Amino acid sequence: MHPFLDITKLSIAFPKSPLPVLRDVDLKIERGEYVAVIGHSGCGKSTLLNVVAGLLPATAGGVLLEGREISGPGPDRAVVFQNHSLLPWLTCYENVALAVDQTLSREMNRKQRHDWVLENLALVHMTAAKDKRPNEISGGMKQRIGIARALAMRPKVLLLDEPFGALDALTRAHLQDQVMEIHARLKTTVIMITHDVDEAVLLSDRIVMLTNGPNATVGEILTVDLERPRDRLKLAADPRFVAARTAVLEFLHSRHANPALQAA
Amino acid sequence: MNAVSTKPAAEPAVVSRPALAALPKPSRIVPVIAQVVPPLIVLALLGLGWEYLASGPNATLPPPSKVWVDARDLIVDPFFDRGGLDKGLFWHLLASLQRVALGFALSAVVGVALGMLIGSSPFFMRGLDPIFQVLRTVPPLAWLPLSLAAFREAQPSAIFVIFITAIWPIIINTAVGVLNVPQDYRNVAAVIRLRGLAFFWKIVLPAAAPYIFTGLKIGIGLSWLAIIAAEMLIGGVGIGFFIWDAWNSSNLSDIIVALIYVGLVGFMLDKVVALAGRIATRGTQAS
Numbered sequence: 001m002h003p004f005l006d007i008t009k010l011s012i013a014f015p016k017s018p019l020p021v022l023r024d025v026d027l028k029i030e031r032g033e034y035v036a037v038i039g040h041s042g043c044g045k046s047t048l049l050n051v052v053a054g055l056l057p058a059t060a061g062g063v064l065l066e067g068r069e070i071s072g073p074g075p076d077r078a079v080v081f082q083n084h085s086l087l088p089w090l091t092c093y094e095n096v097a098l099a100v101d102q103t104l105s106r107e108m109n110r111k112q113r114h115d116w117v118l119e120n121l122a123l124v125h126m127t128a129a130k131d132k133r134p135n136e137i138s139g140g141m142k143q144r145i146g147i148a149r150a151l152a153m154r155p156k157v158l159l160l161d162e163p164f165g166a167l168d169a170l171t172r173a174h175l176q177d178q179v180m181e182i183h184a185r186l187k188t189t190v191i192m193i194t195h196d197v198d199e200a201v202l203l204s205d206r207i208v209m210l211t212n213g214p215n216a217t218v219g220e221i222l223t224v225d226l227e228r229p230r231d232r233l234k235l236a237a238d239p240r241f242v243a244a245r246t247a248v249l250e251f252l253h254s255r256h257a258n259p260a261l262q263a264a
Numbered sequence: 265m266n267a268v269s270t271k272p273a274a275e276p277a278v279v280s281r282p283a284l285a286a287l288p289k290p291s292r293i294v295p296v297i298a299q300v301v302p303p304l305i306v307l308a309l310l311g312l313g314w315e316y317l318a319s320g321p322n323a324t325l326p327p328p329s330k331v332w333v334d335a336r337d338l339i340v341d342p343f344f345d346r347g348g349l350d351k352g353l354f355w356h357l358l359a360s361l362q363r364v365a366l367g368f369a370l371s372a373v374v375g376v377a378l379g380m381l382i383g384s385s386p387f388f389m390r391g392l393d394p395i396f397q398v399l400r401t402v403p404p405l406a407w408l409p410l411s412l413a414a415f416r417e418a419q420p421s422a423i424f425v426i427f428i429t430a431i432w433p434i435i436i437n438t439a440v441g442v443l444n445v446p447q448d449y450r451n452v453a454a455v456i457r458l459r460g461l462a463f464f465w466k467i468v469l470p471a472a473a474p475y476i477f478t479g480l481k482i483g484i485g486l487s488w489l490a491i492i493a494a495e496m497l498i499g500g501v502g503i504g505f506f507i508w509d510a511w512n513s514s515n516l517s518d519i520i521v522a523l524i525y526v527g528l529v530g531f532m533l534d535k536v537v538a539l540a541g542r543i544a545t546r547g548t549q550a551s
Contacts (some may be wrong), residue, residue, distance in 0.1 A: 056401055073454040085448035089470040089546070098466065102456040133546075153456065 002067040004030040004189060005052075005157060009061035012047055019048050020059060020213035025216060027208060029157075031198060032187045036200035038248065039210030040258040043090060045193045046082075048210075049161050052191060053079050065156060075103040078150035082162045084142040086149075093130040096149045097118055103153045119153040121145075123182060124134040140171035144178070151182065156264045160192040164199065172196075173232065176203060197252070202232055210250045212258065220245055320373045326517050334517035342525075349501060349509065354524050359501040361529070363419070364487045367426025371483060375431040376476055379438020380464065383472070389439070404490035408497060418498035422491065429490040430483035437482070441475025442468055442490035471543075477541030488530045503529075 007027040013020035021044040029035050041074050052058040052063055054073035063070050065077070087096050096117045104113060121127050124144040129137050134145070143163055150158055163179075164172040180203060183190060194200050199206045204224050211219040224244050226235065235241040252258075311328050318327035326334065337344070342354035382389045382396075408427050411421040446469055452458075453467050495504025503526055510518035 049512055053451075053455065055454060073451075073457070077454055077455070079451070081448060081451065083448060084451050086471070087449060087452070087467070089473075098458075099456045102458055133434075 002064065003029040004033075004066060005191075006064040007052070007061070007066075008064070010045065010051065010058055010063065011060040012050075012051055012056065013059045016151055016216065021213050021216065022210075023215045023217050025059070025217055027207045027221075029189060029191065031189055034059060034183055034190045034192070034203055034205045035093040035208060036192045036194055036204035036206070037210065038197065038200050038252070039216065040212055040252065040256070041195065043213045043216040044209045045195075045210060046161055049079070049191065051195050052157070053077050053159050055079075066209040075099070075153035076156045077159055078153045078155035079155075079159045080143070080146045080150045080163045082165055084134070084139075084146045086142055086145055088134050091131050091133055092126060092137070092145045093117060093121065094154050095134070095145060098244050099149045100152050113178065116153060123151065124148045124178065138171075140167050140175055143167065143175060147179070147182075150186070151186070156189065158188045158190045160190060162193050162195065165195070172199075177232070179203065180228070180230065186232055197245055197248045200248060201241060202230060207244075209248065209256075211256050220251055278323070308486070313517055321416060331517040331520050334515070335521045338518060338521050349505075353522060355504070356503040356506045356522075357525060357529055360491050360495060360503045362549070363422050363495075363502070364426055364484075364533075366489050367491075368430050368484055369422070369425040370489045371427045371429075371487075372480060373432040374427075375434030375479065376438050378431075378470075379435045379476070379479070380442055380468065381477065382435070382443025383439035384464075393439075396432060398437060400436070404429040404486070405493050405497070408494055411524070412498075418500055422494045422498050422502075425490055425494045426487045430487045433482035433486065434476070434479040437475045437479025438472060441472030442464060444475065445471040448502045474541070477537070477545060481537045481541065484533050485530065488526075488533055492526060 005028070007025055007029075010025040010066075011020045012022045022059075025048065027035075036157045039045050047056060051058050052070070053068050054077065070077070086092075087098070092100060097113070099121075100113050100117050101214060104116065108116060118127065118130070121130050124147055125143060126144050126148060129141060134142050143166075147163070160179075164175055167175065176199060179190075182188070183203075192200075192203065202222055207224060208218055209220045209222065210216045222244060226238070226240055226244075227246060301436070311498040313330060315327045317323065318325050318330075332339070337355060342352040342357075345355060378392070380391050404425055407425050408421060411428075412426040413497075415421045415424065449467050449471055453463050458466060491502070492504040495502035496508040497507050499508075504521060507519050507522050507526075510516075510522065
């Protein structure tokens with residue numbers, strides 16, 4: 001039996017640099033698991049996600065999804081991009097509908113697709129703004145539409161590329177709660193890139209910590225053994241939460257401190 | 265504590281509040297006046313200066329008062345038609361605008377298509393861009409003899425001159441627009457597997473639309489510049505030939521009236537394309 005998503009000996013090098021960004025990354029992810037990838041800026045977190053998404057080719061090694069090697073981008077690995085990447089000339093509804101019409105036209109007829117778009121907008125509580133254009137809504141709302149668009153493709157794996165990085169702290173907390181709720185409801189497999197330790201501990205089943213690049217690789221994997229549903233207020237004082245948080249901080253700031261910051 | 269906090273709460277219920285003074289409404293007429301008055305004053309001053317300069321005994325050009333007397337029927341009735349070339353300015357302008365419309369429409373279609381091609385294919389970019397860069401510097405009128413030789417008729421030659429004048433900024437701006445389609449949008453398209461024509465239609469065209477309309481706006485301006493010059497040479501009904509004809513019969517006043525009309529129409533063409541661009545690219549430029 002294969003693992004659901006299997007990253008094996010993955011190395012990624014860009015043509016112009018002598019050293020690979022990532023080297024020999026091994027990671028196995030089970031169905032329904034929520035995995036966070038954390039590391040300093042420039043360690044290749046986003047590169048790793050882009051390879052899983054199929055947007056970048058692997059230099060060596062590869063990624064298997066349900067035993068099949070991925071060779072390009074596709075809706076089974078939907079991405080929520082860091083800067084939302086909504087198409088500004090389409091309304092929120094149309095942004096989601098474009099993805100649905102493009103990826104599910106075989107399974108659903110027109111009416112079903114329409115209902116499915118509305119269902120996904122309702123899932124992220126954006127029904128009221130469905131006819132607005134992206135520049136008429138806030139950053140948090142844009143990101144929610146981005147999540148709705150990704151979920152509407154019925155992905156096997158949901159890839160979140162620092163989805164809340166550009167948001168203010170309150171909006172971020174609100175969206176994190178919504179993502180936890182959606183994950184609990186849909187049991188989607190999630191890989192989330194983040195540089196926020198609290199976010200990683202709160203949301204994830206496992207936290208993959210990358211060493212510094214170039215030649216970055218998996219330094220440590222921490223299993224977050226907290227039952228769900230999780231409540232950010234109660235967890236703040238929970239010793240297991242604090243221990244997990246300390247372990248990640250320890251890794252990032254003591255053993256693998258950011259070289260750029262040290263030099264400064 | 266209690267007494268302090270309850271007392272003010274109870275009071276508003278008893279005391280009737282004075283009606284809120286209505287906010288002064290911002291005047292609508294004042295900003296309009298502020299916009300309209302300065303150009304009117306400047307225009308009047310320029311007119312007076314012109315009148316003064318052109319009234320001397322050695323003046324070569326007619327003053328505005330003489331223009332009004334000479335060309336009164338041209339100014340007040342642009343719609344008369346006495347057959348042949350003796351028509352009101354409206355008919356001349358209409359003929360010129362028809363040529364521009366046809367030539368410009370052709371160059372818009374071909375220009376956007378070629379721009380898309382060189383914007384999305386490095387091969388065609390490398391192959392065609394140097395040629396375009398040279399050809400676009402050829403002045404519009406330089407094409408006229410060749411096109412007369414090729415088409416052997418005035419009408420298609422004039423349209424071809426419009427076409428070849430307007431097409432370069434349209435091609436170049438479209439290509440730049442296509443090259444500047446953000447990688448984010450390309451990634452989205454890749455994830456949902458939007459390819460080929462659908463990718464062009466749903467992602468590239470709307471993303472490049474602001475650039476395309478910049479090209480179209482430059483193009484329509486150049487077309488209008490070129491048609492006047494081209495018509496002077498090819499003759500027939502048209503505002504360019506009207507000016508040339510007036511020069512040949514020394515009707516300087518008619519030329520001045522025609523120039524004002526040409527300017528106004530050119531201004532309107534620019535505004536019409538800009539408006540079309542604003543409507544078509546709603547929402548695209550922001551965010």
